Amino acid sequence: MKIAIVGAGALGLYYGALLQRAGEDVHFLLRSDYEAIFQHGLKVFSINGDFSLPHVKGYRAPDEIGPVDLVLVGLKTFANDRYEELIRPLVGEGTQILTLQNGLGNEEALASLFGAGRIIGGVAFLCSNRGEPGEVHHLGSGRIILGEFLPRDGGRIEELAAMFTRAAVDCRTTDDLKRARWEKLVWNIPFNGLCALVQQPVNLLLARKASRKLVREIMHEVIAAANAQGLATPIAEGYADSMLEFTDKMGEYRPSMQIDREEGRPLEIAAIFRTPLAYGARQGIAMPRVEMLATLLEQVAS
Amino acid sequence: MKIAIVGAGALGLYYGALLQRAGEDVHFLLRSDYEAIFQHGLKVFSINGDFSLPHVKGYRAPDEIGPVDLVLVGLKTFANDRYEELIRPLVGEGTQILTLQNGLGNEEALASLFGAGRIIGGVAFLCSNRGEPGEVHHLGSGRIILGEFLPRDGGRIEELAAMFTRAAVDCRTTDDLKRARWEKLVWNIPFNGLCALVQQPVNLLLARKASRKLVREIMHEVIAAANAQGLATPIAEGYADSMLEFTDKMGEYRPSMQIDREEGRPLEIAAIFRTPLAYGARQGIAMPRVEMLATLLEQVAS
Numbered sequence: 129m130k131i132a133i134v135g136a137g138a139l140g141l142y143y144g145a146l147l148q149r150a151g152e153d154v155h156f157l158l159r160s161d162y163e164a165i166f167q168h169g170l171k172v173f174s175i176n177g178d179f180s181l182p183h184v185k186g187y188r189a190p191d192e193i194g195p196v197d198l199v200l201v202g203l204k205t206f207a208n209d210r211y212e213e214l215i216r217p218l219v220g221e222g223t224q225i226l227t228l229q230n231g232l233g234n235e236e237a238l239a240s241l242f243g244a245g246r247i248i249g250g251v252a253f254l255c256s257n258r259g260e261p262g263e264v265h266h267l268g269s270g271r272i273i274l275g276e277f278l279p280r281d282g283g284r285i286e287e288l289a290a291m292f293t294r295a296a297v298d299c300r301t302t303d304d305l306k307r308a309r310w311e312k313l314v315w316n317i318p319f320n321g322l323c324a325l326v327q328q329p330v331n332l333l334l335a336r337k338a339s340r341k342l343v344r345e346i347m348h349e350v351i352a353a354a355n356a357q358g359l360a361t362p363i364a365e366g367y368a369d370s371m372l373e374f375t376d377k378m379g380e381y382r383p384s385m386q387i388d389r390e391e392g393r394p395l396e397i398a399a400i401f402r403t404p405l406a407y408g409a410r411q412g413i414a415m416p417r418v419e420m421l422a423t424l425l426e427q428v429a430s
Numbered sequence: 431m432k433i434a435i436v437g438a439g440a441l442g443l444y445y446g447a448l449l450q451r452a453g454e455d456v457h458f459l460l461r462s463d464y465e466a467i468f469q470h471g472l473k474v475f476s477i478n479g480d481f482s483l484p485h486v487k488g489y490r491a492p493d494e495i496g497p498v499d500l501v502l503v504g505l506k507t508f509a510n511d512r513y514e515e516l517i518r519p520l521v522g523e524g525t526q527i528l529t530l531q532n533g534l535g536n537e538e539a540l541a542s543l544f545g546a547g548r549i550i551g552g553v554a555f556l557c558s559n560r561g562e563p564g565e566v567h568h569l570g571s572g573r574i575i576l577g578e579f580l581p582r583d584g585g586r587i588e589e590l591a592a593m594f595t596r597a598a599v600d601c602r603t604t605d606d607l608k609r610a611r612w613e614k615l616v617w618n619i620p621f622n623g624l625c626a627l628v629q630q631p632v633n634l635l636l637a638r639k640a641s642r643k644l645v646r647e648i649m650h651e652v653i654a655a656a657n658a659q660g661l662a663t664p665i666a667e668g669y670a671d672s673m674l675e676f677t678d679k680m681g682e683y684r685p686s687m688q689i690d691r692e693e694g695r696p697l698e699i700a701a702i703f704r705t706p707l708a709y710g711a712r713q714g715i716a717m718p719r720v721e722m723l724a725t726l727l728e729q730v731a732s
Contacts, residue, residue, distance in 0.1 A: 325627075326729045336732065338725040345718075416647075416718050423640040424726075427628045430638065 129291065132196040132218045133157060138256040138384075139228060140202030141264040143272075143297065145172050145181055150295035155193045157214065158186045164261035173259065174266035176296070195220030198288070201227040204388070205234060205399035211241055219246075226288065228252045228272065230316060230384075231399025232309055232407065235277040247277040248285055251308040255381055268378060271298040275305025304361070310354035311363060315371050316400050318346040320385035321421040324395060325428065329380040334372065342417070344368050349415040353408030385425075395429045397422055431593060434498040434520045435459060440558040440686075441530060442504030443566040445574075445599065447474050447483055452597035457495045459516065460488045466564035475561065476568035478598070497522030500590070503529040506690070507536060507701035513543055521548075528590065530554045530574065532618060532686075533701025534611055534709065537579040549579040550587055553610040557683055570680065573600040577607025606663070612656035613665060617673050618702050620648040622687035623723040626697060627730065631682040636674065644719070646670050651717040655710030687727075697731045699724055 130153045133144040141156070148154040158165060169182040187193050190213075199218050203210070208229075215225065219242055227234045228250040239247045255268035272292060274285045285301045292299035302308050319330055322343065326333070333339045347368035355362040375381075385395050401422035408415050435446040435458045443458070450456040460467060471484040489495050492515075501520050505512070510531075517527065521544055529536045530552045541549045557570035574594060576587045587603045594601035604610050621632055624645065628635075635641045649670035657664040677683075687697055703724035710717050 322726075326726060328729065333729070336729065339729050342722055342725045417722050420644055420719050420722055423644045424624075424628060427630065427635070427638065427641050 129153065129198055130196045131155065131198045131200060132190070132193050134190070134199055134201050134214050134218070135203030135207070135229075136161065137202060137204065138258050138264050139252060139254055140200065141170060141258075142172065142254065142256050142266055142270070143200065143202070143228070143252075143292075143295075145170055145179075145264070146295040146297055147291070148181055148184070149179060150291075152291065152295070155185045155187060155196065157190055157193065158188065161261045162186055162188055168262050171259075171263045172266060173263065175268060176266070190214055190217040193218055196223060199223060199225045201225065201229060201234070201238070203229060204393070205229050205231055205396045206394040208234065208237055208399075211238060215242065224248055224284070224288075226250050226274070229399065230320075230396050231313070231401075232403040233399055235305070239277060244278050245280070248274060248288065249277055249305045249309065250274045251305075251312045253312070255378065257382075257387065267381065269298075271300070273300050273302050273308045275302045275308055277305065279303070304359060306357060307354070307359045307361065307363065310350070310357065310359070310404075311367070313354070313400065313404055314347050314350045314363065314367060315375070316383075317350050317404065317418055317421070318343045319375065320383040320396075320400060321346075321418075321425060323383045324385040324389045325421065325424055327386065327389065329382045329386070330375050330378055331380050334376055340372070344372065346417045346421065347371060349408075349413075349418050350404070353404060353411070353413045353415055356411035356413050357407060389429070395425055397425050397429065401425070431455065431500055432498045433457065433500045433502055434492070434495050436492070436501055436503050436516050436520070437505030437509070437531075438463065439504060439506065440560050440566050441554060441556055442502065443472060443560075444474065444556065444558050444568055444572070445502065445504070445530070445554075445594075445597075447472055447481075447566070448597040448599055449593070450483055450486070451481060452593075454593065454597070455487075457487045457489060457498065459492055459495065460490065463563045464488055464490055466562070470564050473561075473565045474568060475565065477570060478568070492516055492519040495520055498525060501525060501527045503527065503531060503536070503540070505531060506695070507531050507533055507698045508696040510536065510539055510701075513540060517544065526550055526586070526590075528552050528576070531701065532622075532698050533615070533703075534705040535701055537607075541579060546580050547582070550576060550590065551579055551607045551611065552576045553607075553614045555614070557680065559684075559689065569683065571600075573602070575602050575604050575610045577604045577610055579607065581605070606661060608659060609656070609661045609663065609665065612652070612659065612661070612706075613669070615656070615702065615706055616649050616652045616665065616669060617677070618685075619652050619706065619720055619723070620645045621677065622685040622698075622702060623648075623720075623727060625685045626687040626691045627723065627726055629688065629691065631684045631688070632677050632680055633682050636678055642674070646674065648719045648723065649673060651710075651715075651720050652706070655706060655713070655715040655717055658713035658715050659709060691731070697727055699727050699731065703727065
């Protein structure tokens with residue numbers, strides 16, 4: 129399959145490398161890593177075993193790649209205003225577009241530009257960081273849940289899931305993409321937000337009773353907003369506790385938004401906070417702690 | 431009047447200097463400023479006019495001062511566990527103890543150690559900062575509202591108010607000290623808390639619509655908790671807007687808790703946050719934003 133990776137950060141480089149290793153025809157759209165990868169290839173340091181790809185197809189502009197079968201979008205959402213410029217040259221008649229980005233609103237924005245029929249959403253549970261140029265560190269998990277943006281027949285996402293599975297990615301499908309997106313927000317909103325705000329990794333937030341309680345309260349606000357969206361199966365209250373226990377095993381993990389702040393990049397506040405807050409408000413759900421967190425993040429990012 | 435200043439930070443040095451200039455017999459208990467004040471006296475840079483006191487009675491230990499008529503307590507509340515050690519040697523039969531400290535619980539703690547009858551509370555609206563050793567900067571206001579901890583006859587606080595007035599301090603009395611303390615919290619909780627957390631002065635919080643809304647929401651939580659304490663006259667909702675407009679005139683003012691954080695000192699979280707939260711909870715008042723703010727401050731201070 130001819131695949132283009134748009135947004136080759138930690139996530140895009142990691143999945144792209146696994147797909148290339150499994151024999152797919154992967155083309156990386158690169159910026160800061162271009163020289164390093166051109167000269168030395170791509171190195172993946174992974175809890176599942178390190179590997180190197182000496183030869184990687186890297187490009188500086190999408191029209192050097194041309195139309196592909198699959199566009200894998202790993203952009204930071206604050207760069208979504210570049211969808212048109214970065215993705216249009218990659219789109220042919222049968223091109224599928226898979227966004228593995230954070231938060232809400234990405235499928236909708238892609239659909240409005242390129243047509244809803246080609247849009248697939250993926251929720252990635254990946255702990256990974258950038259290293260030196262041309263390096264990516266895989267620290268944990270990596271599971272992907274794929275779902276169609278518009279319900280359709282034909283098993284398209286099952287084929288994609290099979291491709292990821294051949295590439296050693298734990299990949300499943302769901303018929304309720306919206307629920308999967310909100311489930312991820314139950315983790316992303318408190319941990320990305322609080323860790324970025326106080327500039328501490330997840331274990332320090334979980335270690336103190338009051339901050340652990342705050343994380344749980346924020347999770348419950350997100351679950352309430354999620355369940356007001358008309359999900360086929362509501363998210364159980366107990367999901368918050370299972371996420372806390374899951375995170376207890378992550379040690380000193382720094383969520384992506386914390387790293388973005390440390391490195392002076394913009395924060396993904398619209399996709400992870402403001403759009404979910406708007407969806408909640410539309411259903412009459414008050415989320416005072418989530419709103420306060422969004423406001424404080426905007427304040428420190430401004 | 432023989433007066434001892436305990437807690438000679440920006441507040442204690444400022445009021446002590448004004449009282450000495452007005453002819454009172456003021457004794458300063460000093461730590462870091464001792465050498466500078468011993469050698470060069472005390473300098474006050476004030477919006478009302480600068481002045482110097484070449485000769486100041488400074489001490490390193492309270493037993494060098496002995497019993498006084500009035501102890502003026504300006505300690506940071508995180509040092510309240512030193513009340514016994516610092517104040518006991520200053521207390522004689524007729525000694526009055528006036529606390530100008532922030533937050534709730536100070537009168538109660540002093541009363542339990544030294545007897546409720548001698549305790550007077552004062553709510554200070556003072557914008558002041560430390561400068562070099564032996565210097566204090568007065569940036570705005572300075573008004574004091576005095577109230578008895580226990581209701582009593584005799585005009586004792588009116589005499590104190592007259593003394594402060596002779597010293598050019600705008601000083602009034604109230605028969606509802608509790609209300610005055612809560613009114614100050616309506617300002618202190620949002621501005622001390624948020625400025626310390628995001629490390630920005632008040633004008634930056636007021637400049638953005640979302641953060642200004644957050645300040646107002648926090649003020650409304652504090653007003654609701656205050657009015658549940660059985661005040662003779664409730665605090666009006668509109669008090670929040672008048673405090674916002676008052677603060678608009680303060681420019682780039684950094685509240686004391688922000689300065690404490692910048693200079694690596696402990697934060698006054700118990701007196702300004704946790705005790706008011708406990709008083710609110712006792713009356714069934716939910717304060718989700720105040721509690722979140724307290725939790726985040728503890729997190730960054732830990």
